[in-house]
Amino acid sequence: AQRVTQPEKLLSVFKGAPVELKCNYSYSGSPELFWYVQYSRQRLQLLLRHISRESIKGFTADLNKGETSFHLKKPFAQEEDSAMYYCALSGTGSYIPTFGRGTSLIVHP
């Protein structure tokens, strides 16, 4: 079975501070990992995926298979980064993304 764990329900930082949203997963095969974001009153949308190795809005995430983690990082948080962030996993050959419970990021001015 595949599982995604986001240990923090809430992360509160000040503008300009570094941010790390934690995500750990459990999957026996080779996973595909995603980060989705939901801004206030907007729909859930893809932020980034590990396979593309992109930096989106200053965020990066590295897949660490040894630690089974896919933490989301940004060196300098901005107020507009305040949102709910969901880590998600798809197994190899699977179309079905499994989501974590989400972390609410609040960036204070």
Place this chain on the structure above:
Amino acid sequence: EAEVAQSPRYKITEKSQAVAFWCDPISGHATLYWYRQILGQGPELLVQFQDESVVDDSQLPKDRFSAERLKGVDSTLKIQPAELGDSAMYLCASSLGTVNTEAFFGQGTRLTVV
């Protein structure tokens, strides 16, 4: 920009009544998902369609929930009878259908059962 459309946005229904939600995926997307999101939790998959066929409905409470996608385009999720514990956000998403592609989400339907 193409979006997944869902209706209604909000629905209040009484316990034991029937309720239905509608989803229109992005044109050309073969894969359609229905998720349920209880407050404070992440989305939980209820059912996945590939065209008109159900791929996975293992988490769908089939005694009261049903889903269909008759022509492989839009989809309907029904609950009959509704229970208090069904109060949640119901999200529809679609993707092109190839492995590990991005899922695009609708705005969701907020269901309140009273």
